Amino acid sequence: xxxxxxxxxxxxxxxxxxxxxxxxxxxxxxxxxxxxxxxxxxxxxxxxxxxxxxxxxxxxxxxxxxxxxxxxxxxxxxxxxxxxxxxxxxxxxxxxxxxxxxxxxxxxxxxxxxxxxxxxxxxxxxxxxxxxxxxxxxxxxxxxxxxxxxxxxxxxxxxxxxxxxxxxxxxxxxxxxxxxxxxxxxxxxxxxxxxxxxxxx
Amino acid sequence: xxxxxxxxxxxxxxxxxxxxxxxxxxxxxxxxxxxxxxxxxxxxxxxxxxxxxxxxxxxxxxxxxxxxxxxxxxxxxxxxxxxxxxxxxxxxxxxxxxxxxxxxxxxxxxxxxxxxxxxxxxxxxxxxxxxxxxxxxxxxxxxxxxxxxxxxxxxxxxxxxxxxxxxxxxxxxxxxxxxxxxxxxxxxxxxxxxxxxxxxxxxxxxxxxxxxxxxxxxxxxxxxxxxxxxxxxxxxxxxxxxxxxxxxxxxxxxxxxxxxxxxxxxxxxxxxxxxxxxxxxx
Numbered sequence: 424x425x426x427x428x429x430x431x432x433x434x435x436x437x438x439x440x441x442x443x444x445x446x447x448x449x450x451x452x453x454x455x456x457x458x459x460x461x462x463x464x465x466x467x468x469x470x471x472x473x474x475x476x477x478x479x480x481x482x483x484x485x486x487x488x489x490x491x492x493x494x495x496x497x498x499x500x501x502x503x504x505x506x507x508x509x510x511x512x513x514x515x516x517x518x519x520x521x522x523x524x525x526x527x528x529x530x531x532x533x534x535x536x537x538x539x540x541x542x543x544x545x546x547x548x549x550x551x552x553x554x555x556x557x558x559x560x561x562x563x564x565x566x567x568x569x570x571x572x573x574x575x576x577x578x579x580x581x582x583x584x585x586x587x588x589x590x591x592x593x594x595x596x597x598x599x600x601x602x603x604x605x606x607x608x609x610x611x612x613x614x615x616x617x618x619x620x621x622x623x624x
Numbered sequence: 625x626x627x628x629x630x631x632x633x634x635x636x637x638x639x640x641x642x643x644x645x646x647x648x649x650x651x652x653x654x655x656x657x658x659x660x661x662x663x664x665x666x667x668x669x670x671x672x673x674x675x676x677x678x679x680x681x682x683x684x685x686x687x688x689x690x691x692x693x694x695x696x697x698x699x700x701x702x703x704x705x706x707x708x709x710x711x712x713x714x715x716x717x718x719x720x721x722x723x724x725x726x727x728x729x730x731x732x733x734x735x736x737x738x739x740x741x742x743x744x745x746x747x748x749x750x751x752x753x754x755x756x757x758x759x760x761x762x763x764x765x766x767x768x769x770x771x772x773x774x775x776x777x778x779x780x781x782x783x784x785x786x787x788x789x790x791x792x793x794x795x796x797x798x799x800x801x802x803x804x805x806x807x808x809x810x811x812x813x814x815x816x817x818x819x820x821x822x823x824x825x826x827x828x829x830x831x832x833x834x835x836x837x838x839x840x841x842x843x844x845x846x847x848x849x850x851x852x853x854x855x856x857x858x859x860x861x862x863x864x865x866x867x868x869x870x871x872x873x874x875x876x877x878x879x880x881x882x883x884x885x886x887x888x889x890x891x892x893x894x895x896x897x898x899x900x901x902x903x904x905x906x
Contacts, residue, residue, distance in 0.1 A: 426726035433723070434714045480714060489710035492674040492776075493727050494699030624676040 424499040424506070427490055431477040431507050438476060442469055446515060459522055459533050463540035466519060467574060470512025470544050471551055474504045475567065479560040488624045497619040501556065505612060508548045516541050531593070538597035543574055545604025549611035556618045625651045628687060628774045628806040629673060635681035636668055641830060643668050645682070648825045648835040650774070653803040655796065657817035657838070658810040659893060660827035661901055666810040667707065669827070670778045673808075674704055686774070700728050703767030705780040709759035713752035717745060717762065730771035739765035743791070756783040764792060768799060775799065777809040781816055789813065793820055814894040824893055826900065833900050838893075845896050846888035848875045858882055865903025876903060 446465060453462040481487055490500060519537040522528040547570055555563040629650035636643040643665045650656045658666050671677040673684055673691055684691040687698055711720055717740050725731045740747060743761040751759060764780060775796070781789045793816060796807055811817055817824065818838070825835040836844070845864070848855065855866060855873045862881035867874050876891060876899035891899075 426723050429726055430712055430715070430723045433719050434712055437714070480712065484712050485706070485708045485710045486712055488671075488676055488706050488708075489704070490727070491676055492699070492702065492704040492706065494696035495727060496696075621678070623678060624671065 424495070424503050427486075427495055427500060427503040428506055428510075430486070431503065434480050435473060435476060438473075442473070442511070445469075446518070450518070450521075453522065454525065457527060459519070459528065459536050462522070463516075463519060463536060464574075466512060466516040466540060467544040467547055468571075469515045470508050470548050471567065471571075473511040474508040474548075474552065475555060475560055475563075477507055478504065478555055482560055491624060497622075498616055501615045501619045502612065504552055504556075504615075505548070505608070508552070512544050512548065516544055535593040535597040539600045542597070542600025542602070542604035543577065546600070546607055547571075547574055549604065549607035553611055553614040553618060556615050556622075625653075626688075627685070628652050629808060630685040631669070631673070631682065632684075633682035634669065634672055634679055634684060636672060636677060636679050638668075641665070641668075643672075643830045646827070646830075646832055647682075648832060650806045650808045651823075652806055653800070654822040655800060655807040655809065655820050656823045656825055657814075657821035657893075658808060658825050658827065659814060659817060659897055660810075661897075662812075664827045665830045666827060667778050670704075670706070670776050670808065670810065673776060674702070675699075697729065700730060700770060701773045703770065703772030703775045705760070705763045705767050705775075705777045707778045707782070709751065709756075709763040711751055711759070711763055711766065713759075714750060716750050717747045720751070720762070720766070724766060724770065728770035732769050732771065736765055736769035739768060739795075757785065757788050760784060761788065761792070764795065768795065773802075773805050775805075775807040775809070777807065777811075779810055779812065781811055781813055789816055796820060814892070814897070818893055826893075826897060828901055841893065841896065842890065844879060845891040846877055846879045846882070847891045847895055848877045848882070848886065848888055849873070858886065860906045863906045865899040865905055867899070867903050875899070 446469070449462045449465040453459055487500060491497065519540070522533065550570055551563070551567050554566045627649040631649070632647050634643060634646040641663070646665065646669055658669070660666050668677055672679050673686060675691055675694070686694055687701065689698065715723065721733050721736055724736070725733065737747065740762070743758070743765065745754070745758055745762055745765070751762060754762065760780060760783060767775060781792055784792065797820070799805060800807065809817065809820070821838050823835065824838050824841060826833040848858065849872065851872050855863065855875055858877060859881065862877045864876040864878065876896060877888065879888065882888065
């Protein structure tokens with residue numbers, strides 16, 4: 424798995440700069456507008472796009488055939504995608520907490536927003552990867568676009584919900600999103616492994 | 625003789641193709657040439673040995689163990705070149721080497737770069753800037769740089785010029801100096817296989833037509849040229865297949881069934897293949 428992960432990182436090296444620029448721009452926009460939602464959305468984008476790009480490169484290079492022929496297991500191949508998604512999504516998401524260094528951002532609403540988007544990010548990764556393993560990147564792109572639109576709609580809903588709902592509801596919503604996202608990881612991994620085990624390369 | 629690969633009754637069903645009861649072996653110390661037209665089942669067989677395709681039936685043993693239960697260490701002893709280069713095109717050779725170090729326990733960086741030098745492959749250029757021939761050479765350099773005892777090569781010389789093909793054949797000769805090693809090589813360029821192989825396995829329409837020693841093929845088959853009457857006089861049991869030409873008939877015949885004194889030409893592997901695939905049966 425180490426070799427495949429290392430290959431993905433080197434493969435995506437050129438795109439990393441692009442991701443970094445996008446992250447910085449959205450971070451600055453967030454600070455300047457006092458709105459944390461822009462940045463929170465970007466963290467989801469990074470978590471999904473990176474593994475999709477890696478898989479897309481692999482499909483073009485026929486890497487999976489080589490890796491499996493060389494002793495990398497189907498399980499390791501599938502897990503390395505989750506690892507890559509996590510390795511990019513989690514630090515970018517964790518950086519959301521840097522907003523709280525600015526006194527004006529230290530509100531319960533912002534905290535619930537960051538937590539909710541953390542959960543949404545995981546849910547998107549959980550949903551997208553099995554489709555990609557089953558259908559390939561090109562065919563799964565439609566699913567990915569539908570999911571992104573759904574998440575954007577959900578984000579607007581979350582923003583309204585957090586703004587309008589009183590009491591513990593936003594907090595419970597945030598924890599629920601995180602819980603579903605985290606609980607979805609092993610389920611998604613199991614589905615992906617099952618798809619990979621049956622796949623011919 | 626110990627077999628590095630033993631395949632018995634391998635079956636794989638696709639929607640429009642059936643690999644049907646494929647049986648042959650790759651003995652230690654031997655090079656086995658795997659020939660057949662496009663879509664005959666060569667790649668599916670090689671992929672089945674490597675665990676890339678799940679067979680529907682039959683048994684495959686590699687190094688005496690079921691292929692499905694090979695450990696990472698066992699797989700590391702197999703060097704594979706699978707038609708396409710299969711290496712990440714965004715990486716240069718130095719980066720490829722650092723990735724391979726994490727994949728192969730016996731990765732030999734010095735050996736890899738000595739092959740790169742021998743093949744005149746630039747170390748700092750991304751593989752996507754390589755020609756197809758250079759990518760094939762890079763793939764072969766990887767296959768030969770981790771202590772493999774078995775090479776499974778699916779069309780490794782396709783797209784290469786005659787000089788590059790000759791270089792690769794030389795490397796395979798060197799590889800075979802150790803008698804524990806084996807090579808299973810598929811190629812459309814039958815002349816390459818005639819130079820290199822000890823055994824020839826011919827697959828047609830998903831079935832093995834023959835799996836024999838190369839020298840035995842030359843002793844077994846011959847080409848007859850003559851009139852249809854002369855061909856008929858050879859007897860049905862002597863004729864494997866025949867073709868009609870502008871100047872008479874030609875036929876692939878069994879030497880030992882043909883009457884003594886009949887003039888015959890040598891049958892090369894390519895001719896044997898052609899008669900089996902395109903010839904008419906008696």
